Amino acid sequence: MKTFSVVITDEIHQTLLDHLIREDEQEDLCFATYVPSNGDNRNTGILSQLILPEEDERNVHGNVGFMPNYFERVLKIACERKEGIAFLHSHPSSGWQGMSEDDIIAETRLSPSVMAATGFPLLGLTLGTDGAWSGRFWIKDDREKRKYNRNWCETVRVIGKKLSITYNDYLLQPSFDKAKQLRTISAWGNKTQEDLSRLKIGIVGLGSVGSIVAEILARTGISNFTLIDFDSVEEKNLDRLTNIFKDDIGRAKVLAVADGIRRSATAPKVKINCCEYSICEKQGFETALDCDILFSCVDRPWPRQVLNFISYAHLIPVIDGGILVRTNKKNTSIIGAEWKAQTVGYKRACLECLGQYKTENAALEISGKLDDPEYIKGLDKSKFLDAHENVFPFSSHLASMEVLQMLTLLLLLRALMM
Numbered sequence: 001m002k003t004f005s006v007v008i009t010d011e012i013h014q015t016l017l018d019h020l021i022r023e024d025e026q027e028d029l030c031f032a033t034y035v036p037s038n039g040d041n042r043n044t045g046i047l048s049q050l051i052l053p054e055e056d057e058r059n060v061h062g063n064v065g066f067m068p069n070y071f072e073r074v075l076k077i078a079c080e081r082k083e084g085i086a087f088l089h090s091h092p093s094s095g096w097q098g099m100s101e102d103d104i105i106a107e108t109r110l111s112p113s114v115m116a117a118t119g120f121p122l123l124g125l126t127l128g129t130d131g132a133w134s135g136r137f138w139i140k141d142d143r144e145k146r147k148y149n150r151n152w153c154e155t156v157r158v159i160g161k162k163l164s165i166t167y168n169d170y171l172l173q174p175s176f177d178k179a180k181q182l183r184t185i186s187a188w189g190n191k192t193q194e195d196l197s198r199l200k201i202g203i204v205g206l207g208s209v210g211s212i213v214a215e216i217l218a219r220t221g222i223s224n225f226t227l228i229d230f231d232s233v234e235e236k237n238l239d240r241l242t243n244i245f246k247d248d249i250g251r252a253k254v255l256a257v258a259d260g261i262r263r264s265a266t267a268p269k270v271k272i273n274c275c276e277y278s279i280c281e282k283q284g285f286e287t288a289l290d291c292d293i294l295f296s297c298v299d300r301p302w303p304r305q306v307l308n309f310i311s312y313a314h315l316i317p318v319i320d321g322g323i324l325v326r327t328n329k330k331n332t333s334i335i336g337a338e339w340k341a342q343t344v345g346y347k348r349a350c351l352e353c354l355g356q357y358k359t360e361n362a363a364l365e366i367s368g369k370l371d372d373p374e375y376i377k378g379l380d381k382s383k384f385l386d387a388h389e390n391v392f393p394f395s396s397h398l399a400s401m402e403v404l405q406m407l408t409l410l411l412l413l414r415a416l417m418m
């Protein structure tokens, strides 16, 4: 079963608030285009171009309605952009909004012409007075002619400096155990814990940092995990992988870390999607698009480039970190170590600007040369890859900093800003 979601930038969201929430408390409407972002399990609409009505294109008195010339203009713009159409209106109450009889009639009528003209299902969105959104896609029924089924979204996400998510309580119920989370809830309250427990978190790369990020999130009450890593456990990993033991040697890292999450989880119901692919492969890439937030715990330029792309093109914030260990020339003793964590994506500096990877090194990796022992012989490997001189105290601190980045993104905790 596919699930559905919508993502809106805070800039578009702000313009929509100004247009749809009227001082005279009348409901209002408008159209926009959207770009589909289809994951392995979730289809998301990314709002793209707002098309606000002109004077003669809609009537706001009594029951709000639009004129045929407005819809024709919208169809034309959507077709030119090769994008889908979203129909948006406001309600005079707060929270996730349902639909009135009139709403259902209006969206059912629009669905066939939108599908026929654009090839994408109509996206209906409703805005509450508190800025909460609800959304649904009207998808053509395979069996019945001219029938369109309403598929409610699980979430509508607004991304800016903060990630704000309106949840559909019917499709995504909060799942936390008050007794086990007593001290956590006393820190940030029930509402925050409810929202955290429904977040879809992806961890890409389950090495020293990724496995600890998983452990911290499990104890924090996260219940929906996506783990992406193609690699298996080797003996040399045992000094740095959390929740991975001798018996796990030879097993896929995603499966071994999933066992650890199940043991440590404080949420009553935990869902873990294990993806044994690289983020650079289609399967890994599409699985990442199912997530609300991604942790980049990889140490190579190509996966970093892919994650960087996802954060902007698909509006999924990516939390990345790196450790730099400096040793003496002979590589026999340590001089110092630095580590940093950052969130990248919409309205933020990108991973390449931050010096976390170079396009030419990603190209080198794609060509296979980074794995060619002849090619990299004699080259300074630290120019291409993160240092492998990585010890547990550094990676555990970095993992903790990455989770703090996530809390900062969700709660705008200023004290945590680093």
Ligand SMILES: [Zn+2]
Residues within 6 Å of the ligand: 089, 090, 091, 099, 100, 103, 126
């Ligand atoms: Zn309505």
